[in-house]
Amino acid sequence: MTAISASAVPAAASPDPDGAVLHRPVIDWFDAHARDLPWRRPEAGAWGVMVSEFMLQQTPVNRVLPVYEQWLARWPRPADLAAEPPGEAVRAWGRLGYPRRALRLHGAAAAIRERHGGDVPRDHAQLLALPGVGEYTAAAVASFAYGQRHPVLDTNVRRVFARAVGGAQYPPNATTAAERKLARTLLPDDEPTAARWAAATMELGALVCTARTPDCARCPIASLCAWRQAGSPEHDGPPRRGQTYAGTDRQVRGKLLAVLRGTVTPVPQATLDQVWDEPVQRARALDGLVSDGLVEPLSGGLYRLPLT
DNA sequence: TAGGCGTGGCA
DNA sequence: TTGCCAAGCCT
Known part of the structure; x- marks a missing residue:
């Protein structure tokens, strides 16, 4: 079996320059093994897809599920959410x-x-112009909600491509132009198949081609995988970027906001002061929350989630 | 573009 | 136990 080459060989020299040999096995695998997630059901609509994409940014599916259901039940349309204060969204975010x-x-x-x-736009550029919508989310909504043809490059897809095509265990830390080009090259020509491919490659990365312990025995393209053919070499080079948390401003912000989420009554400074004992960092974290618009300061040293 | 931004489960 | 990791975005 021949690996799909990511190198810049002339098309004539490559047996499968557009990766078409990958499409059928990956999509067939998806048809057989895709999870039944609420935002994949037709009744979710574009708003349901968009809500799920926001929640799934850096947050696992299992933790999103209950919040998603509550969110859509409370705010079934964009205008329903827009009619409430932003602080209610922060509270419901949990x-x-x-x-x-x-x-x-x-x-x-x-x-x-x-x-x-009041309708989620279909146009990629209009989606991209919305706050919190970046390249990935715009492509995901356009593809999953509207069946359009866009390269959808999330961490799962990047890992699948890095292994299957690039022969590496992990993709680069930041998305590269080469990855975008490869994603465009591999995208099936017709819209419905492209949309299916986007969902299928994401699901493959989420369920089989996982970061730590890929389950190659269940992978529909294991025989085509460049990384396997290279002997599944371990990642070398600089360490992948880790994130520290304990003792950071992020942890303090989280504690402060947890207090404010728990009550609709304005909270005195003295109450917030109890969540962290180091005053300089505590003040910096609270200032940051205020400047981010997550916390609204009132007169008299009171704080609450923002009403405007 | 590198770093900031939450939270919790799991190996 | 302690890192690592999870459907990114913004500045």
Whole structure:
């Protein structure tokens, strides 16, 4: 079996320059093994897809599921969310993490109401212009909700391509132009197949071609995988970027916001002071939350989630 | 572009 | 136990 080459060989020299040999096995595998997730059901609609994409940014599926259901039940349309204060979005976000996403989702809902008549736009550029929507999310909504043909490059897809095509255990830390070019090259020509391919490659990365212990025995393209053919070499070079957390401002921000999420009553400074004993860092974290719009300072040293 | 930004499960 | 990791975005 021949590996799919990512190198810049002339098309005539490559047996499968567009990777078409990968499409059928990956999509067939997806048809047989895809998870039944609520945002994949037809009734989810574009808004359901968009909400799920915001929540799934850096947060695992299992933690998203209950919050997603509550969110859609409470705010079934963008205008429903836009009608409430941003602080309610932050409160409903719960412990999903990165609460700025809640603020941005609220802002996206407001923009959808104002600029798009309350309907999630279909156009990639219009999606990209919404707060909190980057290259990945715009492509994902356009592809999953509207069946369009866009390269969808998330961490799962990048890992699948790095292994199957690039022969490496992991993709680069930051997405490269070469990865974008490869994703465009591998994208099936017709819209419905391209949309299927996007979902299928993501699912393959999430369920089989996982970061730590890939289950190659269940992989539909194991025989084509460049990384396997190279003997599954371990990652070498600089260490992959890790994230520290304990003792950082992020941890303090999380504790402060948890207090404010727990009550609709404005909270005195003295109460917030109890979550962290180092005053300089504590003040810096609270200032950061205020400047991010996640916390609203009131007169008299009181704080609450933002009403505006 | 490198770093900041939450949270919790798992090996 | 302690890193590593999870459907990124923004500055």
